[in-house]
Amino acid sequence: MGVDMPKPSEHVPAVEQHYVIRRPLVTEKGTHVSERHNAYSFEVHPLATKLDVKAAVENMWNVRVVGVRIQNRIGKPRRYKMTIGHTKGWKKAIVKLHDEDRIAFF
Secondary structure: OOOOOOOOOOOOOOOOHHHHEEEEOOOHHHHHHHHHHOEEEEEEOOOOOHHHHHHHHHHHHOOOEEEEEEEEEOOOEEEEOOEEEEOOOEEEEEEEEOOOOOOOOO
16 A cells, blocks of 8 residues: 555665766876776766765676765855856765776776
8 A cells, every 4th residue: 555665775776877977087186096096086966875876887887896985076166257156066976996997988
């Protein structure tokens, strides 16, 4: 009669998998981290969780994810002439891969 609720051990994704990763972050610091520590940075959907990001990366690039760290980046205050505003906040994920796996963006 009632609605089937997921078990506590089951993860229900908040976002569809193909919407989780918005874009890879290719920066000087990110390139350094990917070469030294085999960790890659992505901009992700604001509602995505660590489990969502892990599943999306594993499915898109066929790699093994060891760990995921997530940061909520706050928008910075900006001024244009006499108007004051903010840039948008966004969510960043740093994904550490297994030592044998690599992602080639280019």
